[in-house]
Amino acid sequence: MLQYMIRRLLQIVPVLLIVTLMVFALMLAIPGDPARALVGPGEALDEEQLEIIRKEFNLDKPVLVQYGIWLSKVVRGDFGRSSQYQRPVLDELRTRAWVTLQFGIAAWVLAVVIAVPAGIISAVYRGRALDYIATLISIGGVAIPNFWFGIMAILVFGVYLGWLPAQGYVNIFEDPIEGLRHMILPVFALGITSCALIMRQTRSAMLEVLAQDYVRTARAKGMSEPVVIGVHALRNALLPVVTVFGLQTGRIFAGAVVIETVFGIPGMGNFMVLAIFARDFMVVQGGVLIMALAVLSANLLTDLIYAWLDPRIRYND
Amino acid sequence: METNSQSPEVVLDVDNLTTEFQTPEGLGRAVDGLSFNINKGETLGIVGESGCGKSITALSILRLVPSPPGNIAGGSVRLGNRDLMQISEREMRDVRGNDISMIFQEPMTSLNPVLTLGYQITETLRRHEGLAKHEATARAIEMLALVQIPAPERRVKEFPHQLSGGMRQRAMIAMALSCNPRVLIADEPTTALDVTVQAQVLDLIKDLQERLGTAVILITHDLGVVAETAQRVIVMYAGRKVEEAPVESLFANPQHPYTRGLLASVPRLGATTGAHSSDSRPARLAEISGIVPPLTEIPSGCAFAPRCKQATEKCTAAQPPLEETEHPGHRVACWHTDKVAV
Numbered sequence: 189m190l191q192y193m194i195r196r197l198l199q200i201v202p203v204l205l206i207v208t209l210m211v212f213a214l215m216l217a218i219p220g221d222p223a224r225a226l227v228g229p230g231e232a233l234d235e236e237q238l239e240i241i242r243k244e245f246n247l248d249k250p251v252l253v254q255y256g257i258w259l260s261k262v263v264r265g266d267f268g269r270s271s272q273y274q275r276p277v278l279d280e281l282r283t284r285a286w287v288t289l290q291f292g293i294a295a296w297v298l299a300v301v302i303a304v305p306a307g308i309i310s311a312v313y314r315g316r317a318l319d320y321i322a323t324l325i326s327i328g329g330v331a332i333p334n335f336w337f338g339i340m341a342i343l344v345f346g347v348y349l350g351w352l353p354a355q356g357y358v359n360i361f362e363d364p365i366e367g368l369r370h371m372i373l374p375v376f377a378l379g380i381t382s383c384a385l386i387m388r389q390t391r392s393a394m395l396e397v398l399a400q401d402y403v404r405t406a407r408a409k410g411m412s413e414p415v416v417i418g419v420h421a422l423r424n425a426l427l428p429v430v431t432v433f434g435l436q437t438g439r440i441f442a443g444a445v446v447i448e449t450v451f452g453i454p455g456m457g458n459f460m461v462l463a464i465f466a467r468d469f470m471v472v473q474g475g476v477l478i479m480a481l482a483v484l485s486a487n488l489l490t491d492l493i494y495a496w497l498d499p500r501i502r503y504n505d
Numbered sequence: 506m507e508t509n510s511q512s513p514e515v516v517l518d519v520d521n522l523t524t525e526f527q528t529p530e531g532l533g534r535a536v537d538g539l540s541f542n543i544n545k546g547e548t549l550g551i552v553g554e555s556g557c558g559k560s561i562t563a564l565s566i567l568r569l570v571p572s573p574p575g576n577i578a579g580g581s582v583r584l585g586n587r588d589l590m591q592i593s594e595r596e597m598r599d600v601r602g603n604d605i606s607m608i609f610q611e612p613m614t615s616l617n618p619v620l621t622l623g624y625q626i627t628e629t630l631r632r633h634e635g636l637a638k639h640e641a642t643a644r645a646i647e648m649l650a651l652v653q654i655p656a657p658e659r660r661v662k663e664f665p666h667q668l669s670g671g672m673r674q675r676a677m678i679a680m681a682l683s684c685n686p687r688v689l690i691a692d693e694p695t696t697a698l699d700v701t702v703q704a705q706v707l708d709l710i711k712d713l714q715e716r717l718g719t720a721v722i723l724i725t726h727d728l729g730v731v732a733e734t735a736q737r738v739i740v741m742y743a744g745r746k747v748e749e750a751p752v753e754s755l756f757a758n759p760q761h762p763y764t765r766g767l768l769a770s771v772p773r774l775g776a777t778t779g780a781h782s783s784d785s786r787p788a789r790l791a792e793i794s795g796i797v798p799p800l801t802e803i804p805s806g807c808a809f810a811p812r813c814k815q816a817t818e819k820c821t822a823a824q825p826p827l828e829e830t831e832h833p834g835h836r837v838a839c840w841h842t843d844k845v846a847v
Contacts, residue, residue, distance in 0.1 A: 401614040407569055408609075409602035409629045409680070423619045498619055499664040 189502055192495050200484060207480045208262065211473050212255050218469055223247055267474035272466050277474040281456065285478055287357060288448070288455035292440045292482075294371055295379035299436065303383045304429065307390025311425075312417060314395060322387065329384025334443050338377035338450040345373060355452040374451045378443050382436040389432045393425040400424070427498055434490030438483045514544040516687045516720045517566070517605070522580035524558075524565045524744075526800055527573060533800025535561040537744035538580070543688065548714065548721040550735030550752070552728060552767065556797040558744035559724045563690045566722075567605060568597050584687070603633040606681035610693035612673035616665040622649070623661030626680045633684045648679040652709060671702035675709065682713060689714075692724045707734055728771050732756060737834075740764045743797060743808035746827060750835040760830055760837035762813045766793035807840065815841045 223241045224233070233241075242248045246257050261268075267277035310322040346354025353370050360367030397403065398421055406420040445457035452458075456475055463471035495502045524536040536558045543549045551559050564570045566582050568589065582589040584604055589597065609615040617625060626648060627641035636644065642661060649657035652675040665673055674694060681689055691710065695703035711734060714721050723735055731738055731752065738755045740748040740763065748761040759765045769791035795812040804810055810820040819840050827838040 401609060401611055402617040404569065405609065405615045405677075406617070407601070408567055408607045410598045410600070410632055411602075411628070412598060420617050420620070424617070499621075500618060500666050 189495065192502055193492065196488060196491055200488060203484060204481075207484070208259055208477065209255070211477045211480070212258055214473055214476065215258075215469060216251065218467075262477065267477070268470035270463075270468050270471045272463070272468045272471070277470050280459070280471065281474055281478060284454060284456045284459045287453060288441070288444050288457060289482075290360065291371065291375060291378060291444060291447075291453070291455060292437075294375045295382065295440050295443075296433070296436070298375055298379040299383040299386050300433070303386035304390050304426075307387045307429075308394055308417065308422065308425075310387070310391040311394035311398060319391075322391075326384040326387045329380045330388070332380070334377050334381055335446045335450055337380055338374065338447055341373045341377055342451070357453045357455075374447050374453060377450070378440060378447045381443070382439060386429060386432055386436065390425065390429050393428045394421060397421045397425040423497060427494065430490055430493050430497065433493075434487050437486035441479050441483065515542045516545050516584070517722075518542040518581075518583040519562075519566065520581045520583070522562065522565055522582065523578045524561055524570055525576050525578045527576070528799075528801055530799070530801040534578075534744050534803065535575070535800055536565055537803075539741075539744070539746055540580075541739055541746065541749070543720045543722060545687075545720055546714065546718045547737065548711075548723055548735045550731035550738040551722060551724045551741060552726065552731055552738060553741035554726060554767075554793075554797050557741045559726075559741055560692050561744075562741070563607060563692050563722065563724055566690065567601055567607060568594075569601075599633070602629050602681075602686070603684045604686055605688045605690065606684070606686040607690040607692065608674070608677045608681045608694050610696050612670055612677055612697060615677060616673055618665055621662055621664055622668075622676050626661070626676070626683055629680060629683050644683065645679075648683050649676065651682075651713070652676070652679040654679070670698055671706065674698060674702075674706050678706070678709065678713070682717065682719065685717060686719060688720045688722065690722045690724070693726070694723070695730060696725070696727070703730075710734070728767060740767070743803045744800075745808060746838065747809065748835075748837045748839075749827070750832070750837075754832045754835045758830075758832055758835070760835065760842050761809075761839050762815055762841075763793070763809045766791070807838075817841070 221238070223238045223245070246254050249257070265278055267281070269275065270277050270280050273280055306322050306326075310319045313319050342354040345352045352373055353366075354373070356370060358366040358370045360371065394417075398417075400421075402424075403416060403421055406416045411420070441457070444455060445461060447453070448455040448458035449461055456479070460472060460475045463469075463475065519542065520540045522536055522539045523534060526533050526535050539558075539562060541549065551562065553559050561570060561575070564575075565577050566589070568577065570577060577590060580590065584600065589600060592600075616622070623642055623645050626645040627636075627638065630636045630641040630644055631638070634641075645661050646657045649660055654660055654672060654675055660668070660676075665676075668676065674697075678694075689710075694710065695706050698706060707730060710721060710723075713719070721734075723731065725731060735752050738748075738750055738752050739746050740755075740761060742763050748755070748759070748764050750758075750760075755764065756768070759768050770793065772790055793812060798804065798808065798811070804821065806819075806821040806823055807813070807816070807825050810816040813820065817840070823840075825838045825840045827836050828842075829836050830842065
């Protein structure tokens, strides 16, 4: 297991390098003069001042050297300065990333807590009313765009019924109850698609596993249905489901960009959208890098869970 | 039908067992009024082609027929003084793996790939005998040693994919015998194994049976396996018993045309066409033409009639009863036994 973990960690290094290259290329892809972009819009600068900026940000050096300098700074946690706020990017991103992470994890947990049991029930009661209801809801969940779901949820629960706050964010560690109340709608909006997908995946994986010989063996040994399903079938059925979990991380981050805007949550997604409009490229660069890192870590975690679940992966080669 | 002599020797008494399946073409009978019993320490072979109802019989005894589409429509299975068809599902779970165990054809897929061998064996022990974890593990190691798996202390911690096919089947046997069942149902236990390993596994079953006094129902399509292992044989066709005999009698005087067909289709070394003494060309292997009819199309008379060379109008008109032949304990269901047994 340890060997597998080390190998898997080493495999991340080249992927990370490619990610940093692509993020760095963002800088080169900016239309116009990067020096102007760095200063931000609205500043009238003459050629001399621009030259100073070029020197300061090493823009006069060859691209590869620029990349090297940038990478060495990034490794030390220096993502540059935000042109909007004139503060280090990392300081700006840190608080917002934390907010997004909370919502992301909550959406993930929601998907697991609802989707996996629903998928199992759907498979076990295949072809009966419960299965049809779950299927109907999950197909709806896949088909409905999350921003539309978010807006409708705000309308129904926030505006008409007035049960839940429609906008804003409250730190859950300062005021747990209000924090949770503010989280419910956006987390549902963020997680519903993943939830539906994971449920469908759990159902089909479970159906396949329940038809396996070893499930029959477990029954022939006198095991009760909860043990047959919970111990013998579920662990096998979770293998494909875990893969989907991993893939959903990227989706949840992408969803955060939209959902945070809809609900007015001061998270990474919202911040990035504003940064793009303000042409604050250092923030965009840093933000994309952090999101990429998060997705990579989630995939690593997926692989580790996978290996933990399936000894055939752990012990191979 | 059957002489259900309730001698103390009988451990399992199956009477008029009928299992039906709902298919898109209608209701079909996979097991049709099957009766047999098995004595303590005895090995009963159940023989027939694929699709003749052997495996469904085994699953019916354990009430593991998938339902729907399957349904045990009637009959009784008496284990001691209890009818397994009448007890609750909860009581039935206490029987499975404890009084009656089963091993399956595919050792590759019959063990759970994500659980250790130790877990899979101890689970049964803890469920039925209420052993604590460490006691169960000790017993599991004992059982693996009993089925001649080397280094059992290490193997209990391993997963099925780390074992060869033969080893896995041994582990299955260890698992099945761990609670000292009165009856072991072995459904094609050697079919998926190499020939050399087949013999080892059969010897192992035989050896353990003698030691533990388990009654074994051996389901197979391989008459060679039956000849080596069983004392008594039932030949099944289309869900019905067509012949039943002590193993020697069956091989010496096969009565039913189907049994004869099965015997003729066993390849033998050195067999020649033999029409002329000078003819030493290897004999063509005989085959039974046609296939087992689908469940919903079983003929109303003798089910074998459409494939039988001796079939007459009588055969298609009425189902022949199972009748005693001149050989003791040898019964057959055929209208033409006199003609066949020339």
